[in-house]
Amino acid sequence: MLTGVARLTVIPRRTAPPAQVDGEAHVLGLVAFDTALLGPTWTVRAIERAARHAGHSLAVARASSLDGGSVTGAIASLRARGVEGILAVTPTDSALAALERVAPDAPLVAVGVGDADGVPMVGVDNIAGAAMVTRHLLDLGHDTVHHISGPVGWPEARERLAGWRAALRQVGAVEGRLLPGDWGVRSGFEAGRRIAADRDVTAIFCANDQMALGALRALHLAGRAVPGEVSVVGFDDIPEAPFLRPPLTTVRQDFAAVGRAGVDLLVRRIVADSAATPPGGAAPRGRVRFVPALVVRDSSAPAM
Structure with a gap:
């Protein structure tokens, strides 16, 4: 039985969207989980903003936990809604293992989850x-x-x-x-x-x-x-x-850049899956990593 999906919400696209990566708006899915942790929370917000700005509709399935069954259930609910591709903010080993088992016909990108080996990913180094x-x-x-x-x-x-x-x-x-x-x-x-x-x-x-x-x-x-x-x-x-x-x-960390890159990579994968890559065209990159920045303030000082 597929369990663990707390709720499913849909964020509609803007009325007058800007130009798309491929000239079209897409219906995207987002798997997230309820947490007060800053990293996952800001990553989800960044994805939501990036999808709106690009004119894509976004359906959000919130898993009740980060175990494999909950994540699998969230993905199944999104696929049942007919989303064209899925973004996943599921930053644990068990949740990532569930993403690796997703059928290859469903374009998927993991965002802000570390250097995931088995799925396309966008995140910080x-x-x-x-x-x-x-x-x-x-x-x-x-x-x-x-x-x-x-x-x-x-x-x-x-x-x-x-x-x-x-x-x-x-x-x-x-x-x-x-x-x-x-x-x-x-x-x-x-x-x-x-x-x-x-x-x-x-x-x-x-x-x-x-x-x-x-x-x-x-x-x-x-x-x-x-x-x-x-x-x-x-x-x-x-x-x-x-x-x-x-x-x-x-x-x-530049959460906004991570969110934009996640949406962009997923859309490119959707396009690549729906049509053959044109001659000389580059396939979408499967890994995007951002180098973060050191911010020096007063809590660090020379050793005494």
């Missing part, structure tokens, strides 16, 4: 982003960088972990402590409490800004000055990041 922020701390003179990671089973968490390790190995630095998190503020706080008592800790990379916020609070309660004693950096650049105390150094 998490490895590069994590490496650049880790190198930033090493360049400030910190002997090593400790890491509060995202949850197991999330490709983006795994990629940020890999980028952190790669940057440390590149300069021969001893690997700092790895503390597990779950993307939430509380997990960052608990990890921060565990590491705050270690006076050798001078730099912490948190896999997202919410966990960095929790770590900042834990360090403050432990009497550790940021950035005087400990530098803290995050990933995402949430709207509150410039207003934290201290303002947070982080990695900025």
Whole structure:
């Protein structure tokens, strides 16, 4: 039985759409899930805006969870509505495995889910982003960088972990402590409490800004000055990041560009599937990755 679809909504196209990629408007499907996490939420919003701007109708199926059955059910509901192609913001291993099992006659693009191997994808280069922020701390003179990671089973968490390790190995630095998190503020706080008592800790990379916020609070309660004693950096650049105390150094993702690229790639795949590629024409790229940007603020400083 196909289960797990919480609700299905349809976002109509604009009355007077701008020119399309292929001169036509398309009916697209979007698989998402209910969450307060910034990354998936902003990715979904970016896709919705990009589809509207391009004049495409968008049917949204919200899965109740990110298990394979829920994602499969959401896809089935969209296909029953006759969508021409599907965008999926389903950023866990089990959900991506479900996408890989979708019949090849259904054009599909995964968006903001990490470097998915089995399906066409659009997203940010998490490895590069994590490496650049880790190198930033090493360049400030910190002997090593400790890491509060995202949850197991999330490709983006795994990629940020890999980028952190790669940057440390590149300069021969001893690997700092790895503390597990779950993307939430509380997990960052608990990890921060565990590491705050270690006076050798001078730099912490948190896999997202919410966990960095929790770590900042834990360090403050432990009497550790940021950035005087400990530098803290995050990933995402949430709207509150410039207003934290201290303002947070982080990695900025261009969610709008990711959303536009996801819609564009899906439309190109729909067109390619509906007609033979013209002589000399290029097939649509199956992987689009954006390099994020380092945003340096006051939470990182030279090692004392």
